[in-house]
Amino acid sequence: MNALGIIKRPQLGGDVDTHCGKCGEIREHVIAALNVKGGIERVQCRTCHSNHLYRERQTKTASSRVASRTNKKDSHHSDEGTGPSRTYSMQERFAVGDRLEHPKFGLGVVVEVRAGKIDVKFGREVKTLIHAG
Ligand SMILES: [Zn+2]
Numbered sequence: 001m002n003a004l005g006i007i008k009r010p011q012l013g014g015d016v017d018t019h020c021g022k023c024g025e026i027r028e029h030v031i032a033a034l035n036v037k038g039g040i041e042r043v044q045c046r047t048c049h050s051n052h053l054y055r056e057r058q059t060k061t062a063s064s065r066v067a068s069r070t071n072k073k074d075s076h077h078s079d080e081g082t083g084p085s086r087t088y089s090m091q092e093r094f095a096v097g098d099r100l101e102h103p104k105f106g107l108g109v110v111v112e113v114r115a116g117k118i119d120v121k122f123g124r125e126v127k128t129l130i131h132a133g
Pocket of ligand 1: 024
């Protein structure tokens with residue numbers, strides 16, 4: 001199924017422009033999960049932080065925009081980004097790239113999401129935490 005001319009494989013934590021049901025328009029999303037074929041399974045809206053399934057049909061128009069945007073804005077991936085952080089709770093659902101505030105470990109960045117668990121980088125240390133995903 002490579003009829004769409006996919007050039008490179010999507011990566012967890014990467015950006016993709018797709019339609020957000022909550023915002024009601026095309027928004028920049030973070031890739032939160034990949035499917036077994038290496039395609040995008042779930043994305044999280046950078047604007048409203050809603051986590052939803054990725055709908056493939058937007059890729060035709062979005063792919064070129066993604067490329068130029070990625071170069072400009074996210075050329076360097078910073079751990080100390082400027083995005084808002086959320087208070088950590090195991091009832092919350094987190095995605096790669098999310099910043100969170102943990103009562104014990106402080107400010108961290110989600111570097112990996114697995115079933116029910118997230119790896120969060122606090123400074124130089126990576127801790128595995130439970131989340132609702
Ligand atoms: Zn949204």
